[in-house]
Amino acid sequence: MEFPRASGVIKGGQAAPPIDLYETDEAVVLAVDLPGIDPRRLRVSANDRQVRIEGGCRPHTIQGRYLQMERCHDEFARPLMLPVAVDPHRAAARYERGVLIVTLPKIRDRRNTTIDIPVSGL
Numbered sequence: 354m355e356f357p358r359a360s361g362v363i364k365g366g367q368a369a370p371p372i373d374l375y376e377t378d379e380a381v382v383l384a385v386d387l388p389g390i391d392p393r394r395l396r397v398s399a400n401d402r403q404v405r406i407e408g409g410c411r412p413h414t415i416q417g418r419y420l421q422m423e424r425c426h427d428e429f430a431r432p433l434m435l436p437v438a439v440d441p442h443r444a445a446a447r448y449e450r451g452v453l454i455v456t457l458p459k460i461r462d463r464r465n466t467t468i469d470i471p472v473s474g475l
Contacts, residue, residue, distance in 0.1 A: 369431040370406070381435055381457045388451035392472050395448065397455055399441035400467040404455060406431045441468045448474040 373384040385406055387395070395408040409428035439457035446455045455470065 369429050372406075372431065372433060374433065376436070380459055381437060381439055383433065383453075383455040383457075385431070385453040385455070386451065387448070387453050390448075390451070392448040392453075392474050395446075395453060395472045397444075397446045397453070397470040397472060398467055399439065399444055399455075399457060399470060401438045401441065401460065402435050404433050404435060404439075404444075404457060406433075406453065406455070441470070444468075444470045446470045446472045448472050 371386050375382050375384075383404060383406075387408065390408055390410055394410070395406070397407075398405050407428070407430045435457065438460050440460040441457065443458045444456065446453060448454075453472065
């Protein structure tokens with residue numbers, strides 16, 4: 354099965370983080386690279402066909418001027434359409450070593466509810 358391609362929402366010129374999305378028999382799982390992000394600044398929400406990852410980091414104070422800037426310096430939001438219906442009420446998210454893992458159990462019947470998913474590892 355082909356997964357839909359995602360596009361990150363860009364706020365303040367900051368590109369959205371890369372995501373791996375895979376499916377097991379029981380769930381759809383996302384792995385999001387977010388090194389250096391404070392997990393308390395992450396927000397994960399989902400409904401039966403979409404998950405949204407939001408967060409950001411504080412600007413770094415430097416002496417001098419930037420010659421190149423690629424690290425996180427702003428807020429981001431990354432919505433992602435899911436290929437199958439999931440149960441957001443049973444979803445779980447954890448942040449380990451700079452990677453956010455979101456597990457969304459599959460469902461057979463569809464519901465249209467969006468909920469916030471707490472991130473553990475704080």
